[in-house]
Amino acid sequence: MAAPRSGTGEVPQWFYEDLVPGRSFDLGETVVDGAEMLAFAQRFDPQWYHVDEKLAADSEYGGLIASGWFTASLFMRGYVDRVLSRAAAAASPGLEELRWKAPVRAGDTLTGELHVLDRAPSATRPGLGTVQLAGSLSRRGADGDVPVLQLRFRGWFARRPT
Amino acid sequence: MAAPRSGTGEVPQWFYEDLVPGRSFDLGETVVDGAEMLAFAQRFDPQWYHVDEKLAADSEYGGLIASGWFTASLFMRGYVDRVLSRAAAAASPGLEELRWKAPVRAGDTLTGELHVLDRAPSATRPGLGTVQLAGSLSRRGADGDVPVLQLRFRGWFARRPT
Numbered sequence: 045m046a047a048p049r050s051g052t053g054e055v056p057q058w059f060y061e062d063l064v065p066g067r068s069f070d071l072g073e074t075v076v077d078g079a080e081m082l083a084f085a086q087r088f089d090p091q092w093y094h095v096d097e098k099l100a101a102d103s104e105y106g107g108l109i110a111s112g113w114f115t116a117s118l119f120m121r122g123y124v125d126r127v128l129s130r131a132a133a134a135a136s137p138g139l140e141e142l143r144w145k146a147p148v149r150a151g152d153t154l155t156g157e158l159h160v161l162d163r164a165p166s167a168t169r170p171g172l173g174t175v176q177l178a179g180s181l182s183r184r185g186a187d188g189d190v191p192v193l194q195l196r197f198r199g200w201f202a203r204r205p206t
Numbered sequence: 207m208a209a210p211r212s213g214t215g216e217v218p219q220w221f222y223e224d225l226v227p228g229r230s231f232d233l234g235e236t237v238v239d240g241a242e243m244l245a246f247a248q249r250f251d252p253q254w255y256h257v258d259e260k261l262a263a264d265s266e267y268g269g270l271i272a273s274g275w276f277t278a279s280l281f282m283r284g285y286v287d288r289v290l291s292r293a294a295a296a297a298s299p300g301l302e303e304l305r306w307k308a309p310v311r312a313g314d315t316l317t318g319e320l321h322v323l324d325r326a327p328s329a330t331r332p333g334l335g336t337v338q339l340a341g342s343l344s345r346r347g348a349d350g351d352v353p354v355l356q357l358r359f360r361g362w363f364a365r366r367p368t
Contacts, residue, residue: 046265046266049254049261051252051253051254052252052253052254053254053258053261084279087279087283088279088280088282088283089279089282089283089286090213090214090283090286091213091214091286091290091295092211092213092214092215093297096215099211099215103208104208111282112297112298112300113275113278113279113282116275116278117246117249117250117251117275117279118250120250120251120273120275121249121250121251121252124251124252124253128253133253135255135274135306136274136306137305137306138274138303138304138305138306139301139303139304140303141300141301141302141303142300142301142304143299143300144297144298144299144300
């Protein structure tokens with residue numbers, strides 16, 4: 045196996061051994077850009093409540109809401125910037141569960157978090173461990189934070205070279 | 207409740223009643239554009255095997271591979287174009303499971319499918335039904351199609367007005 049790299053391609057700071065169950069990571073915050081939100085939906089998810097300003101304004105949504113895939117992609121960027129850029133991450137096999145809890149709109153400030161739930165050395169890939177992770181994005185509001193995205197997934201991370 | 211709209215904002219052709227378990231939909235095909243694949247990763251998932259051509263070429267990946275969120279977004283576009291644009295769809299609460307089965311690369315031809323697994327009227331929202339769906343994208347190859355993305359999710363659809 046080639047030497048593990050961090051997400052940025054450098055020598056990793058964190059390995060499987062550092063992802064201890066109970067550990068949490070602040071994924072920072074991002075402000076939803078309305079033009080980018082709309083462009084994403086026009087390309088990948090052109091449903092009226094994502095792309096038609098007038099219909100959306102006149103509907104129960106009261107205005108355009110983000111494609112859930114845009115919201116998930118914003119989560120991913122925080123996860124890369126704050127965790128994967130420093131960690132010896134291999135690819136992810138997928139998601140166990142994802143929930144879109146509330147609409148996301150242009151101008152929303154979203155804060156991300158990641159929690160390590162559990163982990164085990166991989167049975168089939170000796171140099172790797174499987175880590176169970178829970179992530180979320182929440183909308184910052186005057187009355188506190190409101191979850192907009194919650195997901196559980198597994199990641200593969202290289203074990204620390206001995 | 208406002209009158210149901212299709213994904214394009216028009217009068218729907220398909221309602222909850224049309225999404226019969228066992229029914230399948232061809233979601234068409236798309237060719238992966240390398241520049242778009244790279245731009246998506248640079249913005250949302252800037253890990254080296256998605257954005258650094260040289261490192262990726264010298265690695266086990268043999269070249270850049272798509273962010274899994276890009277692949278999922280391509281699936282969504284096919285689902286909107288072939289199903290949601292005609293169906294009385296409300297939002298989706300989320301995904302039950304998502305698997306990235308194999309790498310996706312620039313130039314790949316991907317074909318999408320959707321299968322209706324099960325359904326039930328919503329207990330909490332009288333005008334809606336919940337439909338369990340399974341979707342996939344596969345890479346077309348000389349030796350047959352190879353699955354690259356598989357997901358299970360629920361969608362809410364309006365019941366046909368009586």
